[in-house]
Amino acid sequence: MQNYQQELQREQAYFEEILALVDARLEKKRASGRQGRGGLLTSQKEMWDGAAHSSADFDAAVELSQYQEELALRTASYLTDVEEVQTLERMRDSPYFARVDFRESGEAEAAGIYIGRRSLLDESTHAVRIFDWRAPIAGLFYRYERGPAQYEAPGGTIRGDVSLKRQYEIKRGRFEYFFDANVEITDEFLKKLLAKNAPSKMVSIVETIQKDQDAIIRDSQNELLMVQGAAGSGKTSVALHRVAYLMYRGLSSGLSSHQIVILSPSALFSDYISGVLPELGEKNVQTLAFEDLCGRVLGGDLPQMQTKHQLFEELITCADAGEKALLKAGVEFKASQTFIIMLRRLAVRYQRRLVPFCDVLYHRRQLFDRQLLKERLLRRDARIPAAAGLQQIETMILREVREENKSRLEELERFARRYPEHAYEVPAFARMLSIRENRLLLARIRSFTRIDYAALYRRMFHDKNLFYALAKGLTLPENAEEIRRRTDALPAPAPPRYEDALALTFLKAVLAGCDAYGDIRQVVVDEAQDCCPIHFEILNLLFPRAKYTVLGDLHQTIEKEAPPAFYEDVRHILNKKTSTLLTLSKSFRCTRQIIAFSGRFLEGPSGQECFGRDGAPPEIFSAAGRDLLDRQLAAFIRELGAQGYRSVCVLCKSLAAAEELYERMGASAGAALMDGTRPAALSGICIAPIYMAKGLEFDAALVYDADDVHYHTADDKKLLYIAATRALHRLALFYVGKPSRFLSGGGQEDAL
Amino acid sequence: MILQQVARLLAEILGEGEEGITEETAFTPEYGIQPIDAAALVIAVEKKFHLTVYDDEAACFATVGDVVRYIEASQGDK
Numbered sequence: 001m002q003n004y005q006q007e008l009q010r011e012q013a014y015f016e017e018i019l020a021l022v023d024a025r026l027e028k029k030r031a032s033g034r035q036g037r038g039g040l041l042t043s044q045k046e047m048w049d050g051a052a053h054s055s056a057d058f059d060a061a062v063e064l065s066q067y068q069e070e071l072a073l074r075t076a077s078y079l080t081d082v083e084e085v086q087t088l089e090r091m092r093d094s095p096y097f098a099r100v101d102f103r104e105s106g107e108a109e110a111a112g113i114y115i116g117r118r119s120l121l122d123e124s125t126h127a128v129r130i131f132d133w134r135a136p137i138a139g140l141f142y143r144y145e146r147g148p149a150q151y152e153a154p155g156g157t158i159r160g161d162v163s164l165k166r167q168y169e170i171k172r173g174r175f176e177y178f179f180d181a182n183v184e185i186t187d188e189f190l191k192k193l194l195a196k197n198a199p200s201k202m203v204s205i206v207e208t209i210q211k212d213q214d215a216i217i218r219d220s221q222n223e224l225l226m227v228q229g230a231a232g233s234g235k236t237s238v239a240l241h242r243v244a245y246l247m248y249r250g251l252s253s254g255l256s257s258h259q260i261v262i263l264s265p266s267a268l269f270s271d272y273i274s275g276v277l278p279e280l281g282e283k284n285v286q287t288l289a290f291e292d293l294c295g296r297v298l299g300g301d302l303p304q305m306q307t308k309h310q311l312f313e314e315l316i317t318c319a320d321a322g323e324k325a326l327l328k329a330g331v332e333f334k335a336s337q338t339f340i341i342m343l344r345r346l347a348v349r350y351q352r353r354l355v356p357f358c359d360v361l362y363h364r365r366q367l368f369d370r371q372l373l374k375e376r377l378l379r380r381d382a383r384i385p386a387a388a389g390l391q392q393i394e395t396m397i398l399r400e401v402r403e404e405n406k407s408r409l410e411e412l413e414r415f416a417r418r419y420p421e422h423a424y425e426v427p428a429f430a431r432m433l434s435i436r437e438n439r440l441l442l443a444r445i446r447s448f449t450r451i452d453y454a455a456l457y458r459r460m461f462h463d464k465n466l467f468y469a470l471a472k473g474l475t476l477p478e479n480a481e482e483i484r485r486r487t488d489a490l491p492a493p494a495p496p497r498y499e500d501a502l503a504l505t506f507l508k509a510v511l512a513g514c515d516a517y518g519d520i521r522q523v524v525v526d527e528a529q530d531c532c533p534i535h536f537e538i539l540n541l542l543f544p545r546a547k548y549t550v551l552g553d554l555h556q557t558i559e560k561e562a563p564p565a566f567y568e569d570v571r572h573i574l575n576k577k578t579s580t581l582l583t584l585s586k587s588f589r590c591t592r593q594i595i596a597f598s599g600r601f602l603e604g605p606s607g608q609e610c611f612g613r614d615g616a617p618p619e620i621f622s623a624a625g626r627d628l629l630d631r632q633l634a635a636f637i638r639e640l641g642a643q644g645y646r647s648v649c650v651l652c653k654s655l656a657a658a659e660e661l662y663e664r665m666g667a668s669a670g671a672a673l674m675d676g677t678r679p680a681a682l683s684g685i686c687i688a689p690i691y692m693a694k695g696l697e698f699d700a701a702l703v704y705d706a707d708d709v710h711y712h713t714a715d716d717k718k719l720l721y722i723a724a725t726r727a728l729h730r731l732a733l734f735y736v737g738k739p740s741r742f743l744s745g746g747g748q749e750d751a752l
Numbered sequence: 753m754i755l756q757q758v759a760r761l762l763a764e765i766l767g768e769g770e771e772g773i774t775e776e777t778a779f780t781p782e783y784g785i786q787p788i789d790a791a792a793l794v795i796a797v798e799k800k801f802h803l804t805v806y807d808d809e810a811a812c813f814a815t816v817g818d819v820v821r822y823i824e825a826s827q828g829d830k
Contacts, residue, residue, distance in 0.1 A: 432791035
């Protein structure tokens with residue numbers, strides 16, 4: 001007891017010291033910020049008062065540009081000060097959260113290493129008072145218990161002993177308490193943290209990063225890092241903290257925030273995770289959905305594509321089993337390795353045989369022969385993509401045409417002068433004729449120098465011989481012909497189907513290359529289980545110089561079966577020098593009871609561990625009719641609210657179902673509809689289709705219409721798994737009629 | 753400013769006031785502009801701004817705005 005008091009005093013004293021340091025720094029920065037702002041305002045005023053406003057006067061323009069330069073410098077320096085003030089204010093709230101006492105081998109004494117979100121240097125002594133959680137030495141905290149430990153310093157491996165691990169609760173600039181951490185106690189701490197309400201946006205987890213999570217965050221060996229993570233294992237958190245770590249390391253390795261891209265499943269999800277990096281004091285990193293990549297590559301060529309969510313909705317609401325099977329087969333085929341080979345072959349064939357070269361005639365002579373042009377394309381430098389090669393040919397042709405144009409214009413003027421009855425001026429008339437000729441000629445030239453990707457893609461399906469020629473030697477699915485005919489029958493132009501848009505993106509990337517993302521050095525792919533080979537092939541083309549972190553959960557695929565060799569396929573396609581697959585099998589989100597319950601929706605043993613937090617058992621409600629069910633649901637929601645649960649999600653199978661439910665009782669229950677068009681209101685009550693809520697978490701998840709009509713196929717079972725694992729604390733299922741066969745933990749699923 | 757100058761040139765050719773001429777003005781009969789007027793504009797622009805406009809480029813001018821942007825781009829290159 002006494003010991004604790006002594007320790008507490010010491011810790012509080014240290015805390016006061018640190019606060020004083022931060023306060024001093026803060027005051028200094030604030031003062032310099034005030035000065036900077038003052039200087040900025042003065043400069044701006046000078047510029048407007050003093051400098052002339054018309055740039056017609058050269059001297060005045062020079063003076064203006066000098067003002068602007070000074071202004072830019074002052075602004076940049078001011079903004080840096082503002083950012084630092086913000087960082088220091090955050091630090092003042094909670095300067096550190098952990099301490100490790102480490103005695104280096106060969107040293108007599110242990111040093112206390114304090115760890116926080118950011119490092120703090122004592123400028124007078126040049127001592128590091130607080131280490132950034134990403135510093136190599138801070139790894140001691142995450143990886144080791146008391147005993148022998150080591151970390152990698154720039155000079156080499158530093159070995160020694162950890163004699164103390166301590167954690168602090170410091171909030172809003174107040175020292176609340178500390179505790180010495182061993183495994184049991186940190187688990188209790190984590191349990192307490194997890195027992196709280198779900199935040200409406202994802203928050204950082206620096207204080208509670210687990211050892212296996214830390215290994216993923218700090219991995220720097222692998223060019224491809226794959227993570228198979230159970231629902232609620234912290235995959236996305238880990239991915240974001242990894243990004244923060246890479247940016248920290250990037251200070252020395254030259255990786256900056258605009259060289260990193262996060263591929264997120266949807267805009268909704270991007271919004272959900274948008275708070276983590278700023279909380280860690282890092283700028284936000286570009287977050288893209290695959291649809292954004294396609295849009296970037298295809299550009300104005302194509303109207304808005306069908307989104308992945310729209311595809312899910314189409315598949316989920318498809319009533320006819322045969323139709324659904326065909327749709328799925330089409331999607332799967334077009335995303336497969338077989339189809340990718342066909343697309344590559346199409347690109348080659350296009351260059352060799354399908355480009356509609358024609359002779360170029362102008363001013364009564366043939367400038368270029370079609371065969372010559374074709375050879376020029378085929379003999380170009382192999383590193384130049386086909387589209388660029390064709391562009392070079394266009395430039396070459398136009399150069400010749402422009403040369404010829406001079407004499408052609410003279411001839412046209414002579415022609416015009418022969419007809420004096422023309423009211424028009426001769427030069428303008430001749431010019432008009434020349435321009436018209438050029439217009440026609442240009443159209444003719446561009447008929448073979450500009451690639452119409454959509455037309456080429458359609459041709460692949462329209463020309464039966466071409467289709468099967470491209471498939472020679474490959475194994476096609478048994479309904480390939482049906483798929484071909486259906487694709488051929490699609491109206492054009494029309495918003496392309498998701499799988500066709502992907503194929504088009506791939507085709508264009510192969511034929512035209514894509515420079516937009518040449519700078520990107522690190523790509524993080526979340527919810528990778530919903531990606532197919534074609535997704536990764538496209539990534540390969542768009543991010544040639546990047547390293548990858550790929551995260552997914554094979555149990556949470558939607559409307560498809562993840563092949564057991566999924567990660568192997570990814571490894572094969574991305575083809576990096578070093579790669580590894582790590583697993584996060586412990587789920588932290590749900591209570592033990594919810595995890596146990598959700599296990600019945602998995603095939604075979606899940607290997608899923610649970611962190612071991614207890615909660616209320618999941619409940620199942622049935623009613624005789626829909627009205628009764630709705631009332632039960634509403635009552636349950638009210639009860640949850642009374643019990644202090646703030647975020648509740650009512651999960652429906654499809655968006656259509658969610659909309660229907662929302663129509664009936666959304667307003668009265670005070671619920672919002674999650675339809676992907678608005679940023680999600682994650683605190684409060686919302687009604688959402690399961691596929692949209694994937695990756696998110698709520699205090700309570702309520703599954704609506706959990707009857708056998710809605711949920712009876714293998715894919716349906718997975719949806720139930722996803723739905724059940726959205727809940728932190730409470731799970732309930734509601735149905736009318738016959739309960740889904742999966743609820744009882746048994747039952748054979750129907751084929752589709 | 754370039755827009756003003758181009759508008760003035762076009763107005764002279766058409767024999768109308770330059771007030772109604774904007775970047776969106778298209779070289780079509782709806783705007784009262786015939787192909788020969790567009791050709792005359794190209795010649796006038798070449799003279800005024802000391803440029804050479806190739807006819808394959810002129811063939812792509814659909815609006816006054818296209819002409820303005822072309823001139824700006826050429827001046828930027830200088």
